[in-house]
Amino acid sequence: MVIGPKKSGFVLLVVLVVLAIAATVLAATARRCGSRAMAAGEMAREIQLRWGTISLKNLCLNSAGSLLNSTTADDGPARRIGKSLDLGGVRFQLVIADEGAKANVNLLAAQKTIGDLEPALMDLQADCRRVLPVVLRPVAPAGGRISALPMRYISLSQVLGFKHPAELIDPQSQEPSASDRLTCWGNGLVNFKTAPRQILRAVAGEVLSEGYIEKLRKLVAQKPTCSLAEAIKHLELNDDRAKKVRDLLTDRSSCFSLWVIADDGSRTWHRLYVRSSADTRNDREDWTFQW
Amino acid sequence: MTLIELMAALAIAAAVSAGALAVTAGLGRSGRAGAADQTRYELGDGLHRLLEAELAHAERYRKTPGGFQLQGHWALEGPSARIAHLPATVTYELKPSAGRKWLVRTQQVENLPPRSDLVAAGVESIELRTKAEGRPVVDREGWRAVSSEAAVVVRMDTGTQEVFDFRLR
Numbered sequence: 001m002v003i004g005p006k007k008s009g010f011v012l013l014v015v016l017v018v019l020a021i022a023a024t025v026l027a028a029t030a031r032r033c034g035s036r037a038m039a040a041g042e043m044a045r046e047i048q049l050r051w052g053t054i055s056l057k058n059l060c061l062n063s064a065g066s067l068l069n070s071t072t073a074d075d076g077p078a079r080r081i082g083k084s085l086d087l088g089g090v091r092f093q094l095v096i097a098d099e100g101a102k103a104n105v106n107l108l109a110a111q112k113t114i115g116d117l118e119p120a121l122m123d124l125q126a127d128c129r130r131v132l133p134v135v136l137r138p139v140a141p142a143g144g145r146i147s148a149l150p151m152r153y154i155s156l157s158q159v160l161g162f163k164h165p166a167e168l169i170d171p172q173s174q175e176p177s178a179s180d181r182l183t184c185w186g187n188g189l190v191n192f193k194t195a196p197r198q199i200l201r202a203v204a205g206e207v208l209s210e211g212y213i214e215k216l217r218k219l220v221a222q223k224p225t226c227s228l229a230e231a232i233k234h235l236e237l238n239d240d241r242a243k244k245v246r247d248l249l250t251d252r253s254s255c256f257s258l259w260v261i262a263d264d265g266s267r268t269w270h271r272l273y274v275r276s277s278a279d280t281r282n283d284r285e286d287w288t289f290q291w
Numbered sequence: 292m293t294l295i296e297l298m299a300a301l302a303i304a305a306a307v308s309a310g311a312l313a314v315t316a317g318l319g320r321s322g323r324a325g326a327a328d329q330t331r332y333e334l335g336d337g338l339h340r341l342l343e344a345e346l347a348h349a350e351r352y353r354k355t356p357g358g359f360q361l362q363g364h365w366a367l368e369g370p371s372a373r374i375a376h377l378p379a380t381v382t383y384e385l386k387p388s389a390g391r392k393w394l395v396r397t398q399q400v401e402n403l404p405p406r407s408d409l410v411a412a413g414v415e416s417i418e419l420r421t422k423a424e425g426r427p428v429v430d431r432e433g434w435r436a437v438s439s440e441a442a443v444v445v446r447m448d449t450g451t452q453e454v455f456d457f458r459l460r
Contacts, residue, residue, distance in 0.1 A: 010300065014307050021314050054458075091309055118386070138292060139378045139401050141349075142362075154364050156375035162371075287364075289346045289376050 045264050053260050053271055055087075056094060061275050064096050064256035068194075079194050080180060082171045093171040093261040099183040099274065100191035102255030105153045107188035107248075111206075121159065124182060124202055129175040132168075135161040136208050148281035149188040155289060156184060158235040165270035165291045169259050181257075185274045187257030187282045191219050192231060193251060200249075204281065207244045208235075227251045254279060308426055317364040330427055332430050335453050340411065341396075342443050344374075351434040353420060358384035359419040362434065366400050367408070373407060377401075383410070391448065 008138045060067065067081060079101040103124050109117055118134045125131045136159060138152040155160055160178055162168060168179040181199065190203045200213050208216070212235055219226055219234050226234075228251040232242045255276040262269045268290045278284035331401040348365030359382075367380040380399045385392040394414040397407045443455045 010304075014304065018307065021311055024320065025314060028321070032321075035329075137377065137401075143377065154378060157376040250370060289364075290344055291345055291376055 001149045006242055009116065031102060045090065048222070049262050049264070049269060050089050052087040052090055052092055053262065053269075056092060057258060057262055057271075057273050060094060060096050061256065061258045061273055064252065064258065065099075065146065066254075066274070067096055068098050068256070071196075073151075080198070084171070089264065090264075091263045093259075093263070095169060095171050095257075095259040095261075097180065097257045098191065098194050098253045099112070099186045099255035099257050099276070100189065100250065101196070101199065102181055102183040103190070104149070104186060104188040105182055105184050105257075106149045106151055106191075107203065109152050110150060110188075116139075120202060121182065125177060125178055127198070128136050128181060129170060129173050129177055130167060132178045133161040134159065147187075147283065151184075153184045154206065154287075156182065159184065160192075164177050166268075168275075169261075169270075171261060183255070183258070184256075186276045187279060189250035190248060191251065191253045192216055192228065192249045193226070194253060207248065219275060233277035304378075321397065331451065335455075338411060338445060338453070339455050342455055343457055346441055346443075348376070349381075349437045352421065352437050353435065355382065356421065358382065358417055361437075363437075364400055367406065372408070383419075385408040385417065386415060394445075411445075413448045415448045416444075417446075418444045420444065427431065 002225075013273075015226060069078070078099045080095060082095050084091060088093070105117075105121070108120055112120060113181065118136065121134045135151075138158065139154075141150040141152060142148070154181060156162075159182065160168070166179075169177050184226070190199060192200060197213060197217065200208070200216070201210070204213070215235055216231055221229055223230075228246065228249060231251070232245060233250075237243075237245060252280075254287060255274065257272060257274045260269075260271040260273070272287075272289040274285070274287040274289075276282065276285040276287075293458045303454070332374075345361060345363070347366060349361040349363035351362040353360050361383075362379075363379045363381070364376045365381075366375050366377040367373065368375045370375075377400050381388050381428050382399075384395055384397070387393075390414060391413050393412050394410040394417060395407055396410050397405055399405045419441065421435075422438040439458065441457045443457075445453045447453075
């Protein structure tokens with residue numbers, strides 16, 4: 001009887017095949033786990049961003065007036081407050097601003113021709129960190145809204161040429177940005193106690209000369225709580241001029257804005273919320289702008 | 292090697308081959324399911340982001356046959372669909388073509404030519420639900436104010452359904 005060589009390669013082959021299958025299954029499982037972990041991380045960031053933004057909006061926008069009044073600048077209540085904080089790994093930068101301290105584009109559009117409006121808006125940005133080109137895109141005012149001022153401009157996209165919202169606002173900079181000077185929201189009246197000189201000049205320059213504006217600012221510095229009636233009396237304006245001033249200026253702001261800039265280290269989100277309170281001439285308005 | 296050993300080896304080989312085939316088939320199914328899940332997730336995520344931004348900027352809405360219209364201040368501009376806050380009327384509607392329904396977004400900004408973008412393929416229906424439905428109609432054209440909460444229900448022709456809930460104000 002002849003005994004041939006022993007054939008044991010079959011077992012090795014089977015073991016190798018089984019190992020290859022096991023490795024493939026493990027690799028596929030690891031890949032799926034990895035992608036799901038990444039998606040979960042992304043969702044966690046998204047939730048943090050949403051809740052952070054909602055919380056800050058509810059906290060700051062509802063009490064913007066009192067927050068600004070409690071922070072006193074050199075010449076009266078602050079026009080803008082900037083804060084930053086970290087929530088769950090996302091850095092939030094906030095800018096709370098008084099829209100009544102800015103020149104309302106709709107008011108200027110009602111006062112001026114479109115040819116005069118463009119240089120006026122450029123002048124208002126003269127001291128800004130970055131002067132943005134004026135690109136006017138007015139629309140017919142929408143119906144169904146009570147507004148003393150025709151709302152031909154409802155966003156800064158209709159007024160300024162910019163590619164990124166960071167061009168509109170810089171929470172770190174001490175220099176003003178375009179959105180610190182211009183607004184599209186609110187009743188159009190400028191708060192003479194919080195508005196800077198160039199805003200008063202741009203809005204009420206045809207009624208109040210430079211001397212009157214200087215006198216007004218001195219009065220506010222001496223008595224930050226003075227009313228518009230007291231200011232008109234102090235300026236000794238005649239009835240006609242006093243009426244025009246009452247149509248342009250106010251002593252209380254009713255429109256505030258909140259910029260929320262969130263940064264998670266890899267991406268930055270910009271949100272702008274504006275709330276305008278209702279009064280005898282205007283509906284309450286809430287505006288949201290996301291980029 | 293005896294006949295019994297040979298039979299045993301063949302049986303083991305058959306069992307291992309069957310197992311290998313089952314695992315490979317399972318991997319294929321899992322891969323296809325994973326890809327379908329991924330596609331569904333991406334479509335849902337994209338739709339969610341688009342509709343959220345659309346509704347956050349919307350002031351009024353009205354229902355249309357097979358879709359809805361929004362009036363607000365959010366528009367897309369240029370080939371890269373850059374965001375611009377311009378007053379716009381946006382229509383979401385289904386358009387049938389090649390045996391499927393396609394979800395199309397059409398925006399009208401003032402006097403500019405309308406812009407249409409394909410949003411998703413294979414959408415059976417889309418419906419906007421808001422709490423404002425109990426409120427009075429704003430005007431004769433059927434526009435209503437958008438309320439603080441809204442939901443968009445999207446049914447796909449594969450039988451799946453996505454419900455997107457939004458808190459807007």
